[in-house]
Amino acid sequence: MCARTRNTILLFLLSISFTYAQNPNNNKTLSSILTALEKKYDIKFSFSDVDIENIFIAEPPKKITKEELLVLLNKKTQLQFTALGDRYVTISFLNKMVAICGTILDADLSQPLLLASIKVNGFQIGTTSDAMGTFYLKEVPIKSTVSISFVGYKTKQITAKELFSNTTCAPLFLIEKVEELSEITMPRLLTSGLQKKADGSIVLNTEKFGILPGLIAPDILKTIKILPGIESVNENISNINVRGGTSDQNLMLWDGIKMYHSGHFFGLISAYNPYLTKKVSVTKNGTSSAFSDGVSATVNMETNDKITNILSGGAGFNLLSSDAFVEVPIKKDLAIHVSARRSFTDLVNTPTYANYFSRSFQDNSISSNTVNNTESNFYFYDYSFKLLYDIGDNHKIRANFIHIKNSLEYVEQYNENALTIEENSTLKQENLGGKIGWNANWNSKFSTNFSAFFSNYKINSSDYNKDTDQFQTQFNNVLETAIRMHAKYELSEAFFFSNGFVFNEIGIKNTTTVNAPTFSKKIKNILLKSALYSEIEYNKKNTYIRFGIRANYFDKFKKLIIEPRIAFRQEINAALSLSLEGEFKNQTTAQKIDFEDNFLGIEKRRWILSDNKNTPIIKSKQASVGIEYNQNSFFIDLTGFYKKVSGITAANQGFYNNTQNLNSIGNYEVKGIEFLINKQTEKFSTWFTYTYSKNQYAFDVFNPRVFTNSLDLSHSLSTAFNYDLHKNLKISFGGILRSGKPYTKPIVGNETIQNGNRTIVNYDSPNKERLANFIRLDLSASYHLPFFKNLEATLRIGFTNITNQKNILDSYYIVDTTNENNVSRINNFSLPFTPDLSFRVQF
Structure with missing residues (x-):
């Protein structure tokens, strides 16, 4: 049955x-x-x-x-x-007290809703529903009205008289909330599964995800790149730049675990399985005071947190990997959720894999030499596990574990000065994370959450040159542990008050060894920090406001940093609204790009920890003001923003100029405007986004002191068109056009200079030049196959860069004595025309 x-x-x-x-x-x-x-x-x-x-x-x-x-x-x-x-x-009726009960069910699926809130209006009387959706209240005024609410559903008002029963409990149906000002301002943004909330954040519901140009799956990080103000200068999803910030300035959370690694295939695809990750929230500004780190943005990924009595799951494959997930109810109060994905790139060489591989290794350590033969063994995998246990109706335990890994073994043979040279290289990159949490609803107004997590990131690489018998290794390890206590109290139907405490420890180790000549470098730092935060939220009718403050204390530095946060939205009329966001944030980790320790031109970034001196705590100040128009499925959003980030170092900016080896502290300042227009009907959705920004560095010891940021993309626009040809067939076509990345040329006529015993490139003033504009057109299609009542399948096909445009993503110079000017220019190119296909079944 x-x-x-x-x-x-x-x-x-x-x-x-x-x-x-x-x-x-x-x-x-x-x-x-x-x-x-x-x-x-x-x-x-x-x-x-x-x-x-x-x-x-x-x-x-x-x-x-x-x-x-x-x-x-x-x-x-x-x-x-x-x-x-x-x-x-x-x-x-008078004030007679009666017993009431009811059974709360989902209106579409008729499934019971656990922990729905039941409150008697005007009285301090309330309870929550049990695992069967049932609730009981013994003494309720017969003339009173009862409010029944559940997250994501419309609140139901019903009189106590209607609920009165001596023997059984009537079924009460709650309707899923589609559009409610206090929660969602746009029921569907661009495509199904994307929504904008009143606090300014964008929410991606992967279960309801529609279709986007070039995508064959709801890739979490690829999807958010379509939003204005979010770019990837080098096309990698592990290098997402939000409002001009570097990728290490984004806080990545998976079910409350801070992650230090986000991409498979060296950043070309997301490392997080979207089919168990049900909800993703992206906040560019006005972040809740409950979150720290991530001075540019917060990406908060959440898995399904409900126990159901239904066995469900799915499986699928594309031209790189296959995956499966399952949600298993063991008992009515116990369930497990499991997902796993593995590439078959070490077994099958598909056209998608070939393009991804050449794209990743075009900038390797022997890019200027003639390669005779290469042999590689590359694979990636990720898996996650979640245990859900409900202790009664008001307390629940959740435990999570995630493991992400990339592994590469690479053998190269190339010619240099009439000699054949062989190099053997390995690279292993992984991130493990675990968390346990206890959620408690003490009554209808007061709830708490206690949790603890760990995150362990490692990148371990080696390179062996047989001809010189030189063996070198690199190792980077980040270990973070944290405990967190969060409490929320409902002051009234409109006011909510939250408080919390966080304590965490971060340790980072970097090691480099070389056998010939003998060299060893090992750096290890540990930092303890704690924080108290408080936040009040008002949410009623046409007004939403959240104001919070966070106090961060760094034990090692004896330093206290206070950070205010605000998110505000006011609806002027049924179609027009204004928004305001602002925040102060900090982070103590950053990625250093070490040119001397290059490894195959990939994954050059190492995590380092603030020492409050050479590597200061990074701080940001942000403000943004927006206006929205939403009428008859026609949506316009115009937002102006300002951001200043201080405490950055030259070492983590990836400079290719004369400053790249200098240890200097500076800041960057970015101003801009984001524009989005979206029109939807029952069958199609079309949109256009545009971002203008001006992003500049300031380093006191450099000459000039102020110059263009390496991530400055003055103009960026995208457009797309989604159309439902049939209820089961959808297509999506779109394109991206943006300014080229700034870069630096050598001084003409004096391209190289001596630096001790070394000859180096003599660069001109930094970032004076700009690459050609980036342009790309993508196409995808999706076909839904309803096999049986409880089994369905989806076939998707995607084409990236259908015109095979050869975009230059970055450009720099190396010393080359065989060249007339003693230098050669190295260009990094974007992904060429690349097809991909996926097939999924779900039950």
Whole structure:
């Protein structure tokens, strides 16, 4: 028997039971019984017809006094019978207390909703529903109104009189919330599964994800790149630049675990399986004070947190990997969720893999030499595990684990000065994370969350040159642990008050070794920090405001940093609204790009820790103001923003100029405007986004002091068109056009200079030049295959860069004595025309 059938039968039985309880065969209407009692006892009942309608009771015993009759009627009904003298009896509700109950169900699936909130309006009375969706309240004023709410559903108002029952609980259906100002300002943004919330964040629901140009899956990080203000200068999703910031300035959270690694295939695809990650929130500004780090943006990924009585899952493959996930209910209060993905790139060489591989290794350590032969063994995998356990109705335990890994073994043979040279290289990159949390609802207004997590990131590489017998290794390790306590109290239906405490320890180790000549470098740093935060949220009708403050204390530096945060939105009328966001943030980790320790031109970034001196704490200040128009499925969003980030170092900016080896501290300042226009109908959605920004560095020891940021993309626009050709067939076509990245040329006529015993490139003033504009067109299609009632499949095909445009992503120079000017220019190119295909089944 399928789950939907079981739910239908359950609903039918509930309805029959409720109907029987209200009108069993031996009961009669109260109005007919009162008429007979008036004649029998020579009395007159005074009542309102509305008060006694639909009330059924058994006939009172024949031998009973009038006083005993009134006691019996008071007991058997929700009414108050009061004698006025010997002849008259009034019937009213007054303040009579009655017992109520109900069974709360999803209106679409008829599934019970656990921990729905039930509150009696105007009274300090409330409870939550159990695993079957049922609730009970013993003493409720009969004239009161009850509010029933659940996250993501519309609140239901119902009178206590309707819920009164002596024997069973009526089914109560909650409708999923589609558009509610306090939660969502745009029910569907660009494509299905993308929504904008009142606090300015963008939410991606992977389960409801539609289709985007070139994508064959709801790749979490590729998807958010379509949003204005979010770019990837070098095309990698592991290098996402939000409002001009570097990728290491983004806080990545997976179910509350801070992640230090985000990309498979050296950043070309997301490392997070989207089919178990149900919800992703992207916040560019106005972040909740509960979050720290990430001075540019916060990407918060959440997996499914509900226990259901249905076994569900799915599996699929594309031209790089295959994956599967399953959600298994063990008992009504216990479940496990598991996902796994692995590439088959070490077994099968598909066209997609070939293009990705050449794209990743075009800038390797022997890019200027002639390669005779290469042999590689590359694979990646990720898996996650989640345990869900409900301790009663109001307490639940959640435990998570995730493991992400990339592994590469690479053998090269190339010619240099008529000699054949062989290099053997290995690279292993992984991130493990685990978390355990306890959520408690102490009453209908007060809840707490206690959690602890660890995150362990490692990148371990080696390079062996057989001809010189030189062996070198690099190792970078980040280990972070944290405990967190969060409490939330509902002051009223509109006001919410939150407080919390966080304590964490971060340790980072960097090691480099070389055997010939013998060299060893090892750096290890540890930092303890703690934070208190407080936040108040007002959310009613046309106004939303969240104001918070966070106090961060760094034990090693004896330093306190106070950070205010604000998010505000006001609806002016049904179509127009204004928004304001602002925040102060800090982070103590950054990625250093070490040119001397290059490894195959990839993954040159190493995590380092602030020492409050040579590597200071990075701080940011942000402000943004926006205006939105939303009417008749026509949406316009215009936002102006300002951001200043201080405490950056030259070492983590990836300079290719004369400053690249200098240790200097500076800042960058970016100003810009983001524009989005989106029109939707039942069958199509089309949009256009544009971002203008001006991004500049300031380093006191450089000459010039102020110059263009390496991530400055003055103009960036994208457009797309989604169309539903059929209820099962969808297509998406779109393109990107943006300014080229700034770069630096050598001084003409004096391209190289001596630096001790070394000859180096003599660069001109930094970032004076700009690459050609970047342009790319993408196409994708999706076909839904409904096999059976509870089994469906989806076939998707995507084409990236359909015009095979040869975009230059970056450009720099190396010393080359065979060249007339003693230098050669190295260009990094974008992904060429690349097809991909995926097939998925889900049950």
